[in-house]
Amino acid sequence: MKIDPELKQDLRKYLKSRMDAEQQAQVTIVAPHKLSKEDVKSLQQKFPMLAKAEITQEIDTALIAGVVIRFGSRMIDLSLQSQLQKLEKTLYETV
Amino acid sequence: MKQFDQYIKDLEKELSSSSSVKAQPQEVGTVQEVKDGVVTLRGLHNVGYGELIEFDNGETAMIIDMVEDIVGAIVLGDYLGISAGQKARGTGRTLSVPVSDEVLGRTVDPIMRPLDNGANIKSKTYYPVEKLAPGIVQRKSVSVPLQTGIKAIDSLIPIGRGQRELIIGDRGTGKTTIAIDTILNQKGQDVICIYCAIGQKNSKVATTIELLRANGALDYTVIVNAAAADPVTLQYIAPYTATAIGEYFMDKGKDVLVIYDDLSKHAWAYRQVSLILRRPAGREAYPGDVFYLHSRLLERSARLNEENGGGSITSLPIIETLENDVSAYIPTNVISITDGQIFLETDLFNSGIRPAVNVGLSVSRVGSAAQTKAMKKVAGKLKLDLAQYRELSAFSQFESDLDAETKSFLNRGAKVTQILKQDQSKPYDLGSQIAIIWAATKGHLDDVPLDAIPAFEQKFIADLRTRGKKVLEDINKNKDVSEDVEKKLEQFVKDNLAE
Numbered sequence: 001m002k003i004d005p006e007l008k009q010d011l012r013k014y015l016k017s018r019m020d021a022e023q024q025a026q027v028t029i030v031a032p033h034k035l036s037k038e039d040v041k042s043l044q045q046k047f048p049m050l051a052k053a054e055i056t057q058e059i060d061t062a063l064i065a066g067v068v069i070r071f072g073s074r075m076i077d078l079s080l081q082s083q084l085q086k087l088e089k090t091l092y093e094t095v
Numbered sequence: 096m097k098q099f100d101q102y103i104k105d106l107e108k109e110l111s112s113s114s115s116v117k118a119q120p121q122e123v124g125t126v127q128e129v130k131d132g133v134v135t136l137r138g139l140h141n142v143g144y145g146e147l148i149e150f151d152n153g154e155t156a157m158i159i160d161m162v163e164d165i166v167g168a169i170v171l172g173d174y175l176g177i178s179a180g181q182k183a184r185g186t187g188r189t190l191s192v193p194v195s196d197e198v199l200g201r202t203v204d205p206i207m208r209p210l211d212n213g214a215n216i217k218s219k220t221y222y223p224v225e226k227l228a229p230g231i232v233q234r235k236s237v238s239v240p241l242q243t244g245i246k247a248i249d250s251l252i253p254i255g256r257g258q259r260e261l262i263i264g265d266r267g268t269g270k271t272t273i274a275i276d277t278i279l280n281q282k283g284q285d286v287i288c289i290y291c292a293i294g295q296k297n298s299k300v301a302t303t304i305e306l307l308r309a310n311g312a313l314d315y316t317v318i319v320n321a322a323a324a325d326p327v328t329l330q331y332i333a334p335y336t337a338t339a340i341g342e343y344f345m346d347k348g349k350d351v352l353v354i355y356d357d358l359s360k361h362a363w364a365y366r367q368v369s370l371i372l373r374r375p376a377g378r379e380a381y382p383g384d385v386f387y388l389h390s391r392l393l394e395r396s397a398r399l400n401e402e403n404g405g406g407s408i409t410s411l412p413i414i415e416t417l418e419n420d421v422s423a424y425i426p427t428n429v430i431s432i433t434d435g436q437i438f439l440e441t442d443l444f445n446s447g448i449r450p451a452v453n454v455g456l457s458v459s460r461v462g463s464a465a466q467t468k469a470m471k472k473v474a475g476k477l478k479l480d481l482a483q484y485r486e487l488s489a490f491s492q493f494e495s496d497l498d499a500e501t502k503s504f505l506n507r508g509a510k511v512t513q514i515l516k517q518d519q520s521k522p523y524d525l526g527s528q529i530a531i532i533w534a535a536t537k538g539h540l541d542d543v544p545l546d547a548i549p550a551f552e553q554k555f556i557a558d559l560r561t562r563g564k565k566v567l568e569d570i571n572k573n574k575d576v577s578e579d580v581e582k583k584l585e586q587f588v589k590d591n592l593a594e
Contacts, residue, residue: 074123091099
């Protein structure tokens with residue numbers, strides 16, 4: 001059976017776009033205030049995987065300071081909030 | 096305070112180190128549904144089966160279900176604080192419990208939180224709650240007896256170390272009593288006992304602990320309790336935790352006795368979890384893997400060979416039947432997994448035969464290999480006497496006049512049945528057991544009226560324990576009944592009968 005060349009073209013295009021999308025990871029950066037371009041750049045230097053990713057910013061003042069980077073179901077938590085929570089838990093367990 | 100010091104130390108280390116901040120990616124998920132003890136979450140794409148996850152409020156859960164894009168986890172503790180939308184983090188660990196010699200004498204819940212107002216259990220050694228059973232090469236066949244201290248069991252249904260013997264019967268037939276008496280009899284035998292209460296009333300467990308304490312048995316016993324009021328998820332993991340504690344001691348070369356009281360309630364707990372997770376229900380609404388639930392648990396009872404330390408785990412699982420129906424689903428499963436069963440009957444219990452062991456239906460498939468020579472000598476005759484008695488007693492109900500031989504069989508059977516009765520919490524040592532069984536099977540009690548037998552037994556044993564101490568010691572030490580011992584026993588029987 002011969003496949004319609006037009007259909008072939010479409011399929012190739014679709015697969016290419018899918019592959020590009022996969023490489024272009026979706027990353028969310030949560031911070032207590034809006035990050036400047038320099039901030040994002042320094043983060044990108046620190047985490048190479050952020051370089052190519054499509055970055056969305058979110059603002060959450062509950063973090064107090066630091067950032068939380070989310071990609072897929074993974075998360076890098078560098079916020080003061082989680083540090084304080086950890087301290088609270090340690091104190092609670094000690095008492 | 097130690098924990099806090101450790102925290103400060105870690106913090107200082109992190110600050111002083113010139114290297115950059117640690118950025119460890121974590122798995123996160125969001126709670127979608129909270130059902131009785133079971134939560135389903137979205138996210139957590141890279142977690143494994145059996146992994147622990149931690150919620151924002153500090154509760155932990157174990158993953159036991161993974162569907163295409165959601166995971167199901169059982170909450171190990173209070174699930175009421177968990178709400179939809181809450182975040183959960185993967186910990187990368189599987190469920191394990193801290194174990195050390197300090198757990199002896201303690202009462203803990205299935206994740207080793209103390210229930211006795213004592214200090215937290217802390218240890219560097221952690222044992223996984225779910226673990227594969229020892230393989231064939233590591234094992235050895237049963238060869239050392241585990242004395243229950245109960246005449247009817249040690250003589251007719253002997254249990255060896257490393258064996259799994261099921262105790263089965265209706266409610267109120269003395270199943271727990273047999274198990275507890277066995278723990279009491281392990282005093283000074285260098286056996287570690289673990290009593291695992293699953294779905295029991297807390298009042299009953301408290302009474303049991305008091306009984307153990309009063310008899311000085313708590314020093315070598317650990318109690319794992321998941322009461323009826325606790326979440327079913329804890330009831331589900333309780334026996335596995337008890338076995339993990341046992342494995343710690345077994346790996347140290349100790350002999351361990353684990354009592355699972357009871358596995359019917361354990362199956363109920365697992366049924367509830369499975370139905371909430373919407374797994375297909377099978378017979379009696381139990382899930383398809385309810386056999387594996389118990390087989391993987393009881394397979395962990397083993398006798399290890401010398402290269403592996405020579406330790407053992409003996410287990411006495413308990414199953415409660417309804418109306419003596421042993422052909423129900425869970426009882427038949429556990430009967431086929433175990434190496435024999437002790438069958439207790441309400442009718443026997445009510446007619447005053449306590450322990451209410453049905454000697455005809457109870458079996459021990461491997462224990463006879465471990466029975467002592469002395470016991471084998473006297474028990475052989477005992478079995479024969481009882482078998483003849485059972486056969487004739489049914490038949491004799493229709494016959495009015497019986498010949499002398501039949502009468503003597505019936506008389507002997509009644510006497511033997513009488514001496515197999517035993518009070519609660521009064522375990523007999525090997526010597527005393529053999530002495531009284533020997534007296535009955537040799538026919539010395541044939542002329543004693545039935546109602547005079549308990550008094551004679553009491554007097555005879557008391558006499559042996561004082562005046563005849565040497566004879567008992569001889570039997571206990573040599574584990575054999577020599578002709579010399581038999582002569583001495585005969586003398587003691589005569590002395591006590593004459594008075």
